Amino acid sequence: MSKTRAMAPAGQSPSRRHTLQVHGTEAISSLKRAINLTLLLASPAAIHLHGDGMKRDLYLSATLQRSVRKLYNDLCRGQAPLDRKSLQNFLEVEQGEAQDKVSETLTEDTYKFEQFLEVWWRQFGLEIERPASSDKDLTKPITNYFINSSHNTYLSGHQWKGKATVETYKRALREGCRCVEIDVWDNDASPSRDKSLAESARDSSRSERSMRFSANTLHTAGVHMKRVVDNKIERARKFLGVEKVHSHSPKCSKFDISGPSSGYRNELALGHPDADVDSDETVGSQYGASRRDTALTRDEPIVMHGYTFTQPIGFREVCAAIREAAFETTDLPIIVSLEVHALADQQERMVDIMREEWSGLLVERPYEALLNGTIPRLDELRNKILIKVKKATSSTENSMAAGSLSPNLGTVDYDSGSGPEDDRSPKRPPPKVPICENLSNLAVYTHSEHFMNFESSAAKTPSHIFSISENKILELWESKRDELFTHNRHYFMRAYPKATRFNSSNPDPSQFWRKGVQMVAMNWQKWDEGMMLNKAMFSGENGWVLKPAGYRSHMDESDSTCHLSHRVFDLIITVFAGQHIPLPEDMPRHESHSFRPLVKCELHVEKPEKRSGSPGEGGIRLRSIEWDKQTGSGRTDHPEFGADSRELCFRDIPRVEESLSFVRFRVEHEGSRFVPGGNRVAWACIRLDRLATGFRVIPLMDTDGRDSKGVLLVRVAKNYRS
Template sequence: MDHHGEVALPHGQAVPATMQAGGGVPEESQRSQLLHSLHETITNYARRAWEASQGQESFESFLHYLQSNSGSALAPPPPTDLSYPISNYYISSSHNTYLTGNQLTSDSSTEGYKNVLLRGCRCVEIDVWDGEDDSPSSSENEAEEGEERSLRKRLKGLLKGKSSARDKLRSAPPAAPPNSAASERIEPWRVDTNRVEPRVLHGYTATKEVPFRDVCSAIRDYAFVTSELPVIISLEVHTSLEQQAIMVEIMEQCWKDMLMKPPANPDDCADLPLPQLADLKRKILVKVKYSPPTPPAEANQAPVQEPEDTSSGSDEDMPAKVKKPKSKMLEELSRLGVYTRSYHFKSFSQPEARIPTHIFSLSEGVLMEVHESDPRGLFSHNKNFLMRAYPKGVRFSSSNLDPAVFWRKGVQIVALNWQKWDAGTMLNEAMFAGTGGWILKPEGYRGVSDATQQQHAASYANLDMYIEFFAGQDLPLPPDEKERSFKPYVKVELHVEKPEERLGERIPGGGEAREGEYKRHTATTRGCSPDFRREVLRFDGVTGVVPELSFVRFKVMDDDRMKDDLAAWACFRLDRLSSGYRMIHLFDCAGVQTKGVLFVRIRKQLSVSAGT
């Protein structure tokens, strides 16, 4: 596999990961927007548009403009100012990165890490569990493993109240003398090449596993191919102390100087200010639960079973009677959370909430509750400290939350299932398109702002938008559709902030990813290069708009009696949707950049609003 990381799509086609949506790889995006020719229908409309503009340049120059990057509806991103502390940025983030499909039965694979990193993702998740003697080794990773056997083993160990992996580890080397610290009592088995090593999978399900070592190697190889901006590793640790020691060894071996090293004195981390983004280029940060150093008097005691934040939701939504108790964290592993120390969230008044290097991970449901109970505290906290939001565990199909709702709360890390194409991943593409995966927040959301509430963080505007559709060219077909029966129409959705969001009230639909608040669609046409006959869609008098946090989504749908299938799409942050005669470049339903375009004319006007 070359640095482009080819990915096999469901219909069998293999394409470079850099051609898939995700927000990153600006050079690849620019190349994909070059058109070698224009369909006759578009050329005819272009001539009329050129004549109406009084021919200020040659017609050939106008055609060249439409075929070049300059004619794209997507404006280039502004240069990213790297001088702010890292809490002042939105970070393109993945949830359950190892899964290739749904949350219950899909495979785990290193390909997920290669794929999202090449597409601009800067925060990936690893769920780590104790290894088993019959877990696939690096050299055996291609072998199929029976889902029934895998699930039976895990459930059997769960019902007995212990992990089968713990039984396998009883032959581990003996502990150090009783007076040694806990970190010295863990022997990482450095000389045993046949040792059991940790594995990555979605717990309590029939998902397949992959070796933790292979995941770390994939991250090493692909973390900084398309972006030099830092990568955050969100660790969900379900392993024993012995296996945690192996995790530390593997990460240090694989990542070497890329790994952000802890200071010599672990207590110094509590007082460290968050660094500027510029200081973390080509660095890997580990987000892991913080565990204070074990006093010598307690070092010989049995590990304490205690609750821990769960970042993926795999435990959170399970009945209490089947939950596995959390193990104590190994000090060496915990210390790797230099600027991303994870603490269990109780309230914004808890002492840990003032530690500069802390991070809270909350599920979408908990965040919605916090939004209603303490909106001021939520917004103020996220101006200066890191927070991660993730989909609730009952999203078995790997569907996504609405990231815009959480970005508008100031949440920096909104984790999405990148293997699922829905409104959530399309909005993520719009937010990070053509960037290195870190985006500076609007000024009112940064630590330098005096704003204490969401409603005071931005200047709200009224929007009037007019989109005239001329024609399409090379529109991709939905799966299993033939061109002769393809009946496309374009649906335009405007995703803007709801009044309830800024007022701290219950948000209709919660954090669910769904259609935009305002919707319009064209008439149905025919074929892959349709004529839309200059139909105009209007969005008049839309209030409470923040351009940097509002989005316009275009969906090409196939008009069908039973269900209208998605054929293609494009999504834009409103402030980057360019006015004038433009080409909208389309992704297909699998998120792959195509040669399909829509020729349109866009007019938008923003006027001052009271903001309520």
């Protein structure tokens, strides 16, 4: 009979086939209901708190609840409810809370589980990152701070074909960036441009003049070509009736540039478990304007990435956007790094525009109280905009430079923030453009200088800034590390990404901070390892971080890197469970039961061989240290990690400067470990001196750098030794 039924569907009557279809549909529906029930049971459940006479619901997954209840039972030692002395010891010793606050908070003799949660979670908090100091020292010269910096701030994507937009400036500034970059070019529609070009080319051959004209019109031709292609594609799409789909991937030219949310979730996991942390509609509306072409004023300079296919925006529009967002979140100053490719007439327009748009904010002349070129303190520059640009050269040098405007002639401008090692085409390096006097005068405390060596007179001028590519700085560290470190204790240096980073990737900025480099220019449009470290460095710091003592200029000249306060330490992180871990991008919600998240932990600390002095100082052979560990995999987006694979131990880490060291967490899907770039689902990064000890909750960010609802419950233990 079973064989007959198995063969029946092919020759069954319509009514019989209909009956089988109905039963099959019901079976599938039943299976879906079972899966949904499983997901519902795994969803966070409410724990009712009643502290201060107010009712609150704390939603914790079953896995988190098991870990927290086990902790409570361990503290009780079989004598529930928890007594005050045991809770006080837990808060002071395990959690590192202040004794005075603990004594004031604990008013009961015993604490039930809900009361324990009310005190521990609600009143002391479980944040993994300790808050930045509320009384940060702002009295040091500005060269004594690390500065949150961006590279090619106007771009929203790829270095050669990404779109320029003012929204990237607003986002960066609102997220704590304090050094932005503007590439300024002549507006090809400006009537005065032809006159300037003619005057500068008066004594040159006709072939050289044609080369000069092509130098500044190549990018315009590229933009025009891109627009023509885009329009043809759009017309074809509409004709064929194909729906337009936008990706959130950086590979898409119209990806979401919103970046991470600036708010930190203090009320972690409180409220309904399905409540959104951020609204995509808000993000979309906020940055929708960047997707529209902007009308450019005919006689004003433009901003774009030269010799590429990027679309330009107006310089005035950029200045207006900077004024709008510059001091919304902090009054600490910003530095505007100008890379000038515009000729003299348009440079004068730049000065006019900046004075108009930044009236009352722009530092235009030295402060009278500061003599002999002294650099001002950070607190003396509140609500101020500093200009970084080259100084004007002599009239003789100007005339020589004017005769070398062709990209194939003259001297390449290394010190304007970009050069042949930057992301421009190595076949067409930017020409050297003389800076006019009025623009030069705006570089009061931050002027660009071309790096030649550390013994030059330029290297001793208090206001100078050397902009050097990441590769060149690493070369200098190998050959002139003591000179490099000493220079950066007293004067500014800026690192920018190397030429091959066309996809807007970033270097590890911590390797440059440890060399004293104040400004590491990052591609904010790319959320990679470098940007994770950058976010951790400046979290809650308003874009300015005071250097460690041995890195600052007020120390004695005899002080060197060997006297810095490095300590040996052990770090042990135990990962218990998670909640609302973001699913892989290609995994539907109803398949979350197949999700296998694992946690990787990586230390970013200075390796002994990278420090000043010879490797293995004193002839001691250095022991190999593993800098990354990982847990076993859990199950679903509410995972629990097994006791045999959840402890991540880093022992005997030598000579750590904790304010320049980081611990980074990556949550990956084990099932896609062999898919390049497709396994990371969430991450977190914390500066080591801000890493809190005890039982803590790690808030996770998604792969686009935005807050997610995901959290991990961990225990952190640190042991420092001299």
